[in-house]
Amino acid sequence: MTQAPTLRQFKLPDVGEGLTEGEILQWLVAVGDTVTVNQPLCEVETAKAAVELPSPFAGTVVELLFDAGTMVDVGAPIITIDTGDGGTPDAAAAPEATGSGLIGETNANGRTAVLVGYGPRSTEARRRPRRAPVEPAGTTPVPPPVTDDAPPLLATAPDMRSKPVRHGGLEVGRQAEAAALSEAAAPAREAAPGRRGPRPLAKPPVRKYAKDLGVDLAAITGSGTGGCITRADVDAAIAARSVPVAPAVPATDGAARQRIPIKGVRKHTAAAMVSSAFTAPHVTEFLTVDVTRMMKLRTRLAARPEFAGVKVSPLLFVAKALLLAAQRHPMVNSSWDEAAQEIVVHGQVNLGIAAATPRGLVVPNIKDAGRLPLAELAAALGELTETARAGRTQPGDMAGGTLTITNVGVFGVDTGTPILNPGEAAILAFGAVREMPWVHKGKVKPRQVTTLALSFDHRIIDGELGSRVLADVGALLQDPASALAY
Amino acid sequence: MTAKSLTTEMVDPVPGAAAPHLPLDGGIDTVQLLTPEGDRVEHPLYSLDISDEELRGLYRDLVMVRRWDAEATALQRQGELGIWASLLGQEAAQVGAGRALAEGDMAFPTYREHGVAWARGVDPLHVMSLFRGVDNGGWDPVATRFNLYTIVIGAQCLHATGYAMGVQRDGAEQAVLAFLGDGATSQGEVNEAMIWAASFSAPVVFFCQNNQYAISVPLERQTRVPLYQRAAGFGFPGVRVDGNDVLAVLAVTRAALQAAREGQGPTFIEAFTYRMGAHTTSDDPTRYRLADELEEWKLRDPIARLKAYLSRSGAADAQFFDAVEVEADELAARIRQGTVEMPDPAPTEMFDHVYAEQTPHLAAQREEFVAYRASFEGGEH
Numbered sequence: 001m002t003q004a005p006t007l008r009q010f011k012l013p014d015v016g017e018g019l020t021e022g023e024i025l026q027w028l029v030a031v032g033d034t035v036t037v038n039q040p041l042c043e044v045e046t047a048k049a050a051v052e053l054p055s056p057f058a059g060t061v062v063e064l065l066f067d068a069g070t071m072v073d074v075g076a077p078i079i080t081i082d083t084g085d086g087g088t089p090d091a092a093a094a095p096e097a098t099g100s101g102l103i104g105e106t107n108a109n110g111r112t113a114v115l116v117g118y119g120p121r122s123t124e125a126r127r128r129p130r131r132a133p134v135e136p137a138g139t140t141p142v143p144p145p146v147t148d149d150a151p152p153l154l155a156t157a158p159d160m161r162s163k164p165v166r167h168g169g170l171e172v173g174r175q176a177e178a179a180a181l182s183e184a185a186a187p188a189r190e191a192a193p194g195r196r197g198p199r200p201l202a203k204p205p206v207r208k209y210a211k212d213l214g215v216d217l218a219a220i221t222g223s224g225t226g227g228c229i230t231r232a233d234v235d236a237a238i239a240a241r242s243v244p245v246a247p248a249v250p251a252t253d254g255a256a257r258q259r260i261p262i263k264g265v266r267k268h269t270a271a272a273m274v275s276s277a278f279t280a281p282h283v284t285e286f287l288t289v290d291v292t293r294m295m296k297l298r299t300r301l302a303a304r305p306e307f308a309g310v311k312v313s314p315l316l317f318v319a320k321a322l323l324l325a326a327q328r329h330p331m332v333n334s335s336w337d338e339a340a341q342e343i344v345v346h347g348q349v350n351l352g353i354a355a356a357t358p359r360g361l362v363v364p365n366i367k368d369a370g371r372l373p374l375a376e377l378a379a380a381l382g383e384l385t386e387t388a389r390a391g392r393t394q395p396g397d398m399a400g401g402t403l404t405i406t407n408v409g410v411f412g413v414d415t416g417t418p419i420l421n422p423g424e425a426a427i428l429a430f431g432a433v434r435e436m437p438w439v440h441k442g443k444v445k446p447r448q449v450t451t452l453a454l455s456f457d458h459r460i461i462d463g464e465l466g467s468r469v470l471a472d473v474g475a476l477l478q479d480p481a482s483a484l485a486y
Numbered sequence: 487m488t489a490k491s492l493t494t495e496m497v498d499p500v501p502g503a504a505a506p507h508l509p510l511d512g513g514i515d516t517v518q519l520l521t522p523e524g525d526r527v528e529h530p531l532y533s534l535d536i537s538d539e540e541l542r543g544l545y546r547d548l549v550m551v552r553r554w555d556a557e558a559t560a561l562q563r564q565g566e567l568g569i570w571a572s573l574l575g576q577e578a579a580q581v582g583a584g585r586a587l588a589e590g591d592m593a594f595p596t597y598r599e600h601g602v603a604w605a606r607g608v609d610p611l612h613v614m615s616l617f618r619g620v621d622n623g624g625w626d627p628v629a630t631r632f633n634l635y636t637i638v639i640g641a642q643c644l645h646a647t648g649y650a651m652g653v654q655r656d657g658a659e660q661a662v663l664a665f666l667g668d669g670a671t672s673q674g675e676v677n678e679a680m681i682w683a684a685s686f687s688a689p690v691v692f693f694c695q696n697n698q699y700a701i702s703v704p705l706e707r708q709t710r711v712p713l714y715q716r717a718a719g720f721g722f723p724g725v726r727v728d729g730n731d732v733l734a735v736l737a738v739t740r741a742a743l744q745a746a747r748e749g750q751g752p753t754f755i756e757a758f759t760y761r762m763g764a765h766t767t768s769d770d771p772t773r774y775r776l777a778d779e780l781e782e783w784k785l786r787d788p789i790a791r792l793k794a795y796l797s798r799s800g801a802a803d804a805q806f807f808d809a810v811e812v813e814a815d816e817l818a819a820r821i822r823q824g825t826v827e828m829p830d831p832a833p834t835e836m837f838d839h840v841y842a843e844q845t846p847h848l849a850a851q852r853e854e855f856v857a858y859r860a861s862f863e864g865g866e867h
Contacts, residue, residue, distance in 0.1 A: 013565025016768040037822075038560045049770030056564040445778065 006084060008057050009065075009077035010041070016048035019074060025050060026068045029079075033061045041079055042068075059083035202229035210234045215241075265360035276422040280336065280457040284417040285466055289474040290438050291317075292448045297480045301374070310378040314450075315353075315407050318430045319377060321476035323349055323370045324486050325469045326403060332469045333403050334425045336459050343460055352404035352421055353381065355388035363421050364393045365401035405430060415451040425460045428473065429453040450477070512758035513712065516726050519733040522786040524794025526733075534737040538801035544732050545796060546810050547581040548789045551601045553814035554610050557821050558600075558617065562767045566826055567617045571598045575730070575762030578788030579695045581605055582735025583663065583757070586743055590631070592653075593663045594646040597635040598695075602665065606632040610817070611824040620831050622839065640666060640673035643692065647679040650690035650746075661746035662690040663739070669700025671716065672708050680720045680752070687751035691742040694754065695729060697761035702774040717754035729759030730788040760786075833859065 012022055025043040029035055040052040063080040066072050200217040201224075202210070209231055210217050220237050222229035262270065294317050302312040326333045326349050335344045351369035355362050364387065366372070366380045387393050404421045409432035418427045431451040438447035454470040461469075475482055517529050555573050562570040573580060576598070584605025587593060595602055603613055603625075612624035616635060623634035636642035646664030653660045670676050671694065683690050696713055698705050709716070717724025727738040735757055742753035760783040764771050796802040837844075837852040 011565065013563065015563055017569055038557075048768055049764070049773075051563060051767075051770075053563050054560040056566075446776065 005062070005082040006059075007062060008059070008081050008083055010053075010056055010079050010081065011077045012044070012072050012074050013053075014074045015044065015051050015053070016046050019046045019048065021071055021073050022046040023071050024066050024068050024078065027064055028052070029055075029061050029064075031061050031063060035059060035061060035081065044072075055081065057081045057083050200229055201227055206231050206234060210237075213238055265362065269361050272422045273419050276420045279422075280420050280425075281459060282417070282420065282455050283458045283461075283463065283466060284453055284455040285463075285470050286415060286451060286453050287470050287474045288449060288451045289478045290440065290447045291433060291450050291477045292440075294477045294480050295433065295448050306375045307378065310375060311382050312378055313381070314409075314433055315405070315430065316374070316378045316381060317477060317480065318407075318428070318452075318473070319351060319353075319369065319381065319405060320374060320483075321473045322403065322405060322428055323351065323377075324476060324483060325472040327370060328472060328486060329465060329469050331465060332426045332456070332461060334460055335402070335423050336425070336457060346402045348402070350400050350402045352398075352401035352424070353384055353388075354404060354406035354418075354421075355385060355393075357388050357391055357393070359391055362388055362393050362398060363401060363404055364388055364397040365404075367400070404428070409433060409450065415453040417453060418455045420455060420457060424457075426454060426456040426466070426469065428470075429455075452477075512726055512728060515712070515714070516728050516758055517734045517738055518728040518731050519737060520731045520791055520795055522730070522791050524791045524798060526795060526799075529734070529737075532734065532737040532741060534733050536733065536736075538799075541792070541796060541801050542806060544581060544585065544736070545789070545792050545802065546813070547585070547601070547604060548577045548732065548792065549810050549814050550817055551577050551581060551604050552789065553818050554604070554821060555600060557818040558614065559763070559767065561614075561822065561825055562617070567614065567767075568619045569766050569768060570617055571766045572761075572763035573598055573600050575760050575783065575788070576695055576697055576757075577601050578732035578792075579729035579735055579757040579759045582732040583665075583693050583739045583755075586736050586739035587631070587663060588661070588743065588747075590658070590660045591663060591743060592631050592633070592646075592649055592660065593665070594633045594642040594649070595635055595665045596639075596642060596667060596670075597637050598667075599635070599665050603632060606630045608632055610821050611828075614821060614825045615828055618825060618828055620828050640670035640676040640679075642666070643670070643676045643679035646690050646692075647683045647688055650683065650688035650752075651686055653689055654686065659747050660689065661743040662688075663743065664690055664692050666692060666694050667700065668694060668696040668698065668705055668708055668713060669703065670694075671713055672700070677720075680717075680722075680754070683752040684721045687749070689746035689749070690752050691739065691746055692752065692754045693739065693757065695757045695759055697729075697759050699761060699765070699771075699775070701765045701769060702771075704775075712756070714754060714756035720752075720754070722752045722754065724754040724756065726756045726758055729757030730786045730791070732788060732792060 014020075015022065022044040023046075025045050027042045028040045029042070035041065035055045036058050037056065038054040041055050043050060043052050045051075059081040061079065062082050065076075065078050065080065072078060200220065201222055202217055206229060207217065210220075210229075213234065215234050215237050217229055217234075220229050220233050221227075223233050224230040260266075291314070294314070298312050298314065298317065301307055330345050330347065331343075333346050333349050335346070337344050348368045349370045350365040350367050352363040352365040355364065364384050366377070366384060369377060369380070372380060384393075384397070387397070401421055402424060404418075404424060404427040406416070406418050406427060407430045408416050408418075409430050412432050414434075415431040416429050418429045420427050429452065431453070433448050433450045435446050436449040437444050438449055439445075440447055452470060452474060454466060454473075456466045456469075517532050518527060519529060519532070519534055520526055552574065555577075558567060558570045559572055561567050580599055580601025581604070584593070584599075584602035587605070593599075593602055593606065600610070600613055604610070608625045608630050613635075615621045616623045625632065625634070627633045633642065633645065636645070643664045643666055646662050650662040653662060664679070666676060676692075680692065682688070683692075694713060696705065700708060705713075712726060714724035714726040723742075725738055725742075727734045729735060738755055742755055745751075745753060760780075761771075762780065762783065793807065796806075834852055834856060837848050837855070840848055
């Protein structure tokens with residue numbers, strides 16, 4: 001018994017407010033599947049959200065009109081469903097009831113019945129009806145003449161084709177708006193090279209940033225939306241400005257190759273690294289830990305009055321954990337004295353922090369960091385890094401370090417194999433804190449995870465001690481409350 | 487690699503402004519009469535004498551409202567509504583508050599109070615027509631004693647307070663219930679409304695559904711103290727109620743409305759709840775909150791706990807629950823059909839309800855608009 005199929009198409013609706021397109025992430029049904037009303041058909045990602053589209057019809061899937069991964073205009077039919085009832089089509093699907101029977105055509109009143117303002121349109125999403133005096137429509141035969149459902153919004157509205165507008169906070173289409181912006185910005189860009197053109201486009205924070213760095217916005221070509229100058233443009237301008245400084249360096253063969261004299265911090269760093277790497281036999285061990293609790297503790301601590309005005313960073317907890325571990329295992333805070341043939345156990349920890357500065361790598365240290373309460377340690381860390389960044393670190397601040405942390409996580413990497421600060425027995429690298437799938441209480445959950453790496457001088461520290469120190473630091477970060485046991 | 491990144495790490499939008507730790511379950515001050523497990527408990531200040539029939543009625547309200555909400559969300563995804571603000575998770579707060587209103591009381595909703603609309607007897611299709619964009623709210627606010635939805639955040643608190651001051655001057659024995667969300671407490675007009683209400687001892691109850699998020703902004707960025715404690719600063723009582731416990735919400739709101747009618751002035755109620763869905767259909771909550779939070783709140787579902795209590799106490803049987811499900815599906819079908827069949831309004835209708843009486847200026851605009859539309863190819867659109 002064959003019943004004439006009643007084919008209905010579901011058009012991509014505007015699931016946000018004023019969206020013009022969406023990407024079909026995946027289909028949740030296949031051709032031949034039976035679907036019910038509100039059964040999810042596919043997942044669509046728009047500029048605002050990824051959502052599942054529920055079926056407006058019950059029936060059998062006849063055709064999927066776009067592959068997953070395709071960007072689809074709002075209003076385009078995406079799926080054909082045979083509702084098999086042969087009866088009266090509901091309003092949402094009305095089209096085939098009239099005219100040629102082709103799906104996607106408008107119904108008798110000239111509209112697809114679905115829509116009010118935002119929804120599926122039977123033709124391209126961005127087109128507005130033509131004003132009468134305009135020349136005849138192009139030769140494209142496919143779209144029916146006048147199917148756009150939305151009447152012009154205002155009597156005073158400019159012609160939408162020539163000038164898209166925003167109306168009452170309703171976005172008339174991202175692309176339309178972008179076009180309008182770039183149109184508006186074009187004259188400004190042309191005028192920019194001239195001396196007294198219009199004010200260059202930039203957001204206030206960028207203006208301030210440029211002003212602070214002495215960069216003239218008028219001399220920059222913006223790369224942002226509509227020619228707007230971004231922070232990156234300002235940075236680029238500074239970079240371009242600092243290149244001319246390079247000629248002070250004797251560049252000889254070709255533009256690409258530079259010869260930089262080895263001096264200053266670089267020379268010192270090189271000597272120290274070579275000396276350290278080829279004097280102390282290095283061993284590096286790694287440990288990945290779940291620091292979610294530490295991050296929560298950090299939030300709570302930051303709210304306490306004694307931490308007002310200081311930065312409660314993950315580095316602070318790593319520093320504290322290392323200090324506690326050093327208290328438990330004093331040998332990790334020691335030096336090999338070759339001349340005296342002695343191992344010097346320092347007792348007091350002068351905690352070094354490796355800092356990348358404009359001048360290069362420096363390792364200032366906090367004297368007797370172990371005696372500082374947490375808030376003071378936070379303040380000391382803040383001061384140390386500020387000073388280093390400003391290039392004002394004094395030689396005294398860098399002398400006498402006994403144990404070092406290098407926070408490579410700030411560069412977005414997971415870990416490294418740090419080289420010992422010369423004369424010291426251990427250095428701890430702290431990687432980026434990432435949200436990762438992690439087995440927590442028997443289930444895979446998103447947790448905040450980091451990797452620690454401890455390098456140590458194998459002359460002084462055996463694998464057992466190094467492992468204990470690293471395990472202690474890890475345990476303290478994983479469960480900060482265990483510090484009570486120390 | 488730049489020097490300044492040395493201690494920059496996790497993204498922290500407001501450095502140093504970390505949140506105080508607020509309890510996720512509302513804390514010990516929360517009034518609760520029905521636990522998430524469905525156990526009936528007593529509270530020293532708020533008792534509720536309620537018949538089995540009323541209990542079944544509340545259950546039916548909750549299920550119907552949730553079904554309506556689910557259908558509306560689906561209809562938006564099918565292009566039948568411009569937008570939808572889901573109440574999923576907040577059914578008990580709304581039904582409890584709505585059912586606490588006496589016939590003569592007046593309610594001032596936000597744009598999410600579908601459960602209160604239901605309790606006031608507003609036809610769901612009148613609400614749907616607003617979100618479909620075919621009218622500005624189709625119900626009669628005078629007849630239903632339920633004002634039109636207010637989209638401007640917090641503005642309805644001023645309307646409610648003004649209305650309550652009018653009630654006061656009429657000498658009527660009525661109370662006014664103003665709805666707001668946790669985000670609205672940061673709005674100037676909400677605070678102004680509360681100051682006026684306190685100063686004049688106006689018969690208004692501020693019913694705040696704290697659903698933990700102002701769109702994407704979590705509560706701890708809105709307040710450093712539990713919201714109900716703010717009432718003390720305005721000079722009227724504040725109470726926190728388990729917003730997922732329909733019985734507690736009913737009891738607390740009833741008491742507050744009665745106090746208002748008796749001339750004891752305003753009360754602030756914080757219904758501690760959770761928005762299980764998106765802020766609106768234009769929002770993607772997975773971008774700002776974790777799934778485990780949602781899982782925790784699922785355990786406090788307002789409908790599940792009442793169902794557990796009804797079954798266990800013998801106040802309802804499987805037959806009743808099945809009948810409610812069937813009725814809910816029928817409601818959904820009626821809403822679906824009614825929504826997709828809603829006729830579009832004439833474009834000129836937008837000029838009709840701006841003022842009670844048409845002004846010459848608007849009449850001229852209307853004519854101009856008609857002429858403009860006639861200037862398009864193919865005549866009327």
